[in-house]
Each structure stands twice: as structure tokens, then as C-alpha cells.
Amino acid sequence: MPLPAWVPIREDLRGYEPYGAPQIPDVINLNVNENPYGPSAEVAADIAESVRLAATTLNRYPDREAVQLRADLATYLGHGLTGDRVWAANGSNEVMLHVLQAFGGPGRTALSFAPTYSMYPEYARDTHTRWVTGQREEDFTVDVDRALALIAAEQPDVVLLTSPNNPTGTALPLDTIRAVAEAAPGVVVVDEAYAEFRREGTPSALDVLEEYPRLLVSRTMSKAFALAGGRLGYVAADAAIIDALRIVRLPYHLSAVTQAAAVAALRHSDELLARVDELRSTRDELARWLVGEGYDVAESDANFVLFGRFEDRHAIWQGLVDRGVLIRETGPDQWLRVSVGTPAEMEIFYGALKEVVAT
Numbered sequence: 001m002p003l004p005a006w007v008p009i010r011e012d013l014r015g016y017e018p019y020g021a022p023q024i025p026d027v028i029n030l031n032v033n034e035n036p037y038g039p040s041a042e043v044a045a046d047i048a049e050s051v052r053l054a055a056t057t058l059n060r061y062p063d064r065e066a067v068q069l070r071a072d073l074a075t076y077l078g079h080g081l082t083g084d085r086v087w088a089a090n091g092s093n094e095v096m097l098h099v100l101q102a103f104g105g106p107g108r109t110a111l112s113f114a115p116t117y118s119m120y121p122e123y124a125r126d127t128h129t130r131w132v133t134g135q136r137e138e139d140f141t142v143d144v145d146r147a148l149a150l151i152a153a154e155q156p157d158v159v160l161l162t163s164p165n166n167p168t169g170t171a172l173p174l175d176t177i178r179a180v181a182e183a184a185p186g187v188v189v190v191d192e193a194y195a196e197f198r199r200e201g202t203p204s205a206l207d208v209l210e211e212y213p214r215l216l217v218s219r220t221m222s223k224a225f226a227l228a229g230g231r232l233g234y235v236a237a238d239a240a241i242i243d244a245l246r247i248v249r250l251p252y253h254l255s256a257v258t259q260a261a262a263v264a265a266l267r268h269s270d271e272l273l274a275r276v277d278e279l280r281s282t283r284d285e286l287a288r289w290l291v292g293e294g295y296d297v298a299e300s301d302a303n304f305v306l307f308g309r310f311e312d313r314h315a316i317w318q319g320l321v322d323r324g325v326l327i328r329e330t331g332p333d334q335w336l337r338v339s340v341g342t343p344a345e346m347e348i349f350y351g352a353l354k355e356v357v358a359t
């Protein structure tokens, strides 16, 4: 529904819809790459106890700098990182907004490689940052020569590399990240929301963080950590880059409740991440099954698989919804994305897809 004309919204925002994947009750959710395994009763109880304690001082503002949480996130990341080199916010989406507020803005340019995460252009729009996209190759990798040519031509203030990429699942080799980090005149953000799901031997940009002071590596607790509802994303970078992000954050942006829940969840990272191996093998099985059924399947280092191709992907998506399975209509035309669920959920998806394509 377009806004009525009397609403004096910014002209460049007129006609837009709020972002959102459909949320449909009583379906199997394979559409937003959540972890299908929630916290155990014990972990939930510990998170609840930490939140209860935080509640006793909710008359006070929270720790503005989230010192303990950032230190704990640094410990989780390893690589010799410390809390002053980690920033945290309400989801890595807010981290990305902070990045564009601090390093983008009017007269500045952000660049990424499509198909990629559909939220980036919205943050660019919201921060009046010019948005430029290069194209990924047929296999959804980023060609280094073409990327460098585009960077040379556009001189972007912010480059966003998503690895593993959403919605394709493609991880970038370190050589690509190094080449871009060396060529880019501004900051380079590697969005590693799905890092924990990457296959054996796939590197993380954290491995080269020390070499590039303008490199940022963002992560989230929403996916592997099974904490999407907690809203906690974070980024590792040079301490001076973190200080730049601190300038644009709202005061007290991370509630005491959020900080307490995230710190408690981090105490149980082993358990929360325990299902990641299982999800990775379910992912590999899912990809094999789709290939076996004759589909094109993008190689995935994430907890979802992009597959196709369909003349009318919307009809397939709708047919699955009608059978109680919600996947995502996103990415290049003719492709669909399915998140990795429990083995039982995948069986239901397989059955439903077979039915839909047979009709």
C-alpha cells in the first residue's frame, strides 16, 4: 500500500515498501536462514536468569560501550582480538547502518557485487550513499580483474563483500578479499553472517584482518548461534575504525536486556553451535538431493541452498506454501532459496517440492 500523498515523507523514500520476508503462521520456516534448533531449556534458563538480574537495574541506562559483551565477542572470535577491536549492535544490520553512517553518506559511494544481500541498497538509500553494483559471474563468484576495474572507476568509500554470500552461498577466496582490500580507497566490509557454516578449508577474512587497517569483518549471532530473536550483530576491525562507528551510534543503542542475553548466550557458545556440524551435513545432503533431482544448485558454504531454474518460480514458491513449506523467492530470476532445517523438515520439503513440480 503506497503512503497517502499527505504524508510528508522524503521524496526519495516515496513508493517504497518496508523490507520483509513473508511471515506466515503454521508453516515450516525455511525462508530466513534461521537455525532450526532453539536453545535448550538449560541455556534458556541461564539467559533468563541473566535477564532477570539485568531487570533489577533497568532504571539505569545500559553500559553505553557494552564493554563486557565486546570483550566476550572478541574472545569468541579469537585471532588475538580484544574488545576495543569489536563493535556490537542490534543485529549486523545495525552494524552495517553504522558503517554507512560513518563511512558513506552524501557524496559518497558504496559498492557491492550482485546478486547479494537485498538490505544493503536500503541502508545506502537511508544514508544518502550512492549505491553501485558490479555483477558476479555465472557461478556467483567475484572476478578479481572486473572487481578491481570497477573499484578503480568508482573509487568507492565502502565496499561490501558478502562471504559466504546471501542468497547464493558462495564464499570468496582470500585472494579476492586481499586484492579488493589492497585496491579499495575506503573501507572494505566482509559480511560473514554465515561464517560458521563454511566448509572445511574455506577461510575467514579474520585471517587477514591484521594486514589491512581499513578491513572490517562482520558477524552475527542470528544464524549459527541460534539467536536471531536476540538481535546481536558485531564487527571486528582496527580499534580506530571501531571508534569511528562509536561516533554515529545512538546513545545506549544496545539495551541492558540485549547485552545480558548475548553475554549469557556466549557462555554457552559450545552448546549453541553444537548443531552447526549437523546443519552443514544436512546442507550438503540437500544440495546432493537437488542435484539428483536435476536442478541447478549453487555451491553453498552457508545454511541455505539456491536452486533453480524455474520458468515461474513464484508458482513453485506458492505451491510449497500451499503445502505448508515456506522458502524464499529471492535472488536471480528463476532461482529459489531454501534454508537448511531439521532432517525431518527437509523430508517434508522434498516431498512437497516433488508434488509441486509434478502438478
Ligand SMILES: *Cc1c(COP(=O)(O)O)cnc(C)c1O
Pocket: 033, 090, 091, 092, 093, 094, 117, 162, 165, 166, 191, 193, 219, 220, 221, 222, 223, 228, 231, 232, 233
Ligand atoms: C542474515 C544476514 C545478516 C544478519 O542480520 P542480523 O541483523 O544480524 O540478524 C547479515 N548479513 C547477511 C548477508 C545476512 O544474510
